Amino acid sequence: MNAFWIILTGSLVATCCSLLGCYLILRRMAMVGDAISHAVLPGIVIAFMLTGSRDTIPMLIGAGLLGVLTTFLIEFFHRFARVQADAAIGVTFTWLFAIGIILISVFAGQVDLDQDCVLYGEIAYVPLDLIITEGGLSMGPRTVWTLAVVTGLIGIFIWVGYKELFLTTFDPAFAAAIGISTTLWYYLLMGAVSLTTVASFESVGAILVVAFLVAPPATAYLLTDNFKTMLGISVAVGIASSILGYYLAVWMDGSIAGAIATVTGIAFMLAFLFSPSRGILMRQKRVQAVGH
């Protein structure tokens, strides 16, 4: 049963991240996702200090605000202070992460948080924190419920805003011309990324969030030219990686998040080499075929 809950948790995170990641990599903003996933740390610590508990809602709010603040700061440094784009990302997230670690040390006695938990989470603990009804009936792990709600929200967001997100990603000028606010959808997308990061942080950690945001969409990007297909493949790759990653971790007796990230990397490598349309090896074969 534990295996089921862990794989389900991984798959839910994979679904949210892989969907959002498709937009991020097409907007060349993969590293913004990386930045957000690290920069939410001070938000989590502050929420923890204010409420004194690990309740989900205050943490979601605290970290969500920090996520949007990160995006805003990156934009601000880049647009108003004209800091080079990549430097703006680098400066912002390391600064916020440093603040987060310092806050943890200041309140070391009171905060039950540490950095490795932020970096690679502990998905293996997910099945331990169960919701038990008054009748004593187990409703399944708390994290799974949180993630299910977040996945639902992300799904609705993409379904409702599909046209707007699509246009602002591929043709911002046209989107603006027909009256879609690119700024609004930019911040909505970033808000969704923050929400996902925060909801997944406790269970899978920043590193798997980044892996899911980048690797499955990049894999799908090498396999298709159709955006809807890309979304589908991306989610499928994410879920398959969760399942295989879990068993890899069991086999090696190591971190599940690390193992899942490894498998997403392998998936990308396979697509990179063997994609029928764009794989390195297939391309060589095609060239030969044409040569004959």
Add this chain to the structure above:
Amino acid sequence: MQDFLEFFSFADANIRYVTLGSVLLAASSAVVGCFTLLRKRALVGDAVAHAVLPGVCLAFILSGTKNPLILLIGAFVTGWLSLVVIDYITSRSRIKEDTAIGLVLSVFFGIGILLLTSIQQSGNAAQSGLDKFLFGNAASLIGEDLIIFSVVAVLLLVSVIFFYKELTLLCFDQAYARTIGFPVRGLELLLTTLTVFAVVVGIQAVGVVLMAAMLITPAAAARFWTENLKVMLVLAALMGAFSGVAGAFVSYTAPSMPTGPWIVLIVSMIAILSFALAPGRGWIARILRRRRNKTRILEENLLKLLYQLGELRQDYGNARSIEELLERRNIPKKEALSGLQKLKRQGYLKKEDKRWLLTTEGEKRGRRVVRLHRLWELYLTQYVNLASDHVHEDAETIEHIITPELEQKLLEELNYPDLDPHHARIP
């Protein structure tokens, strides 16, 4: 104060090690960071920092010891490999660089975490301390570390000084470097190697996530104070060194404080202040400059307007009401009034019962703007072959910019003309 004196007397060997280590690390990675920043590849440092972990673990698994040199070699190999993979993915597929960086970063780090946890679970007692590579621990620097730090720092600085010209060319004009026969690929490899060196060493002090800041932040801050690369390198090194000392000092006075994050926090504050306050490129300086330009354009437009009205009616000595002015040119009334007031204070205008009159100075300045406008129109029609009805807009902008030297050149070039393309006299 007591703490301050105690700290800066450096009597305690531990203080010496931590401070010196932090300074060496921060300064040398800042110097290397300048080049990666200028090549617009600031974030590769982040990828290398994450990619170091699997190398450390593999080196431990293969050698079975925690010999720092062997671990460093392992770290170096995977760090270097990560950059090669990023380059390979971006050049051989349609994956963009940011995606490739994020991909390599998370996958390499995931492999590292998998190996690390696997080692920890294996019950091998020798493994404890491997996670120093994960979070860094500057406060525990010892003499042995310091020797490695110094060697690497000197190596980095010497290579940068020795290959200064080549690296500069690589950052600013790769195509030219290739044309004159520089081994561009070799130089790229050199810069990659330097970056990996800086990361591999620095990571033990500040940890995986914050290592990126040691490369990027001082360089980004220094960039705001100068246009000269040499000055930028020195500034970045100084900023790095200062935050190294300050971070060590903070963790000395409050022993529960981690050194690495404080170094990063301090250098980030320096950077953010630089973004805001640096003269020339800074945010505030730019706002002020924009406002100054706007006022100047408004003033010159008002003077031009008064001059043109005088020219039209051949009565420069008569005063005009604000309505007369705004009839000819659409300026928001409030702005126009405040501009007129300011011009009066500067002695370009006089006010006679709510009407405005040019002083001699004002007439001179107004005439100059009109002259520049018409000269430019003439220049565009004669030399760029634009139709005479297309040149007005352009001249509206350039009339505020042309310097006296350019004006002289235009006059000579156009052979001291009398009439502009619209047959108005050039004053």
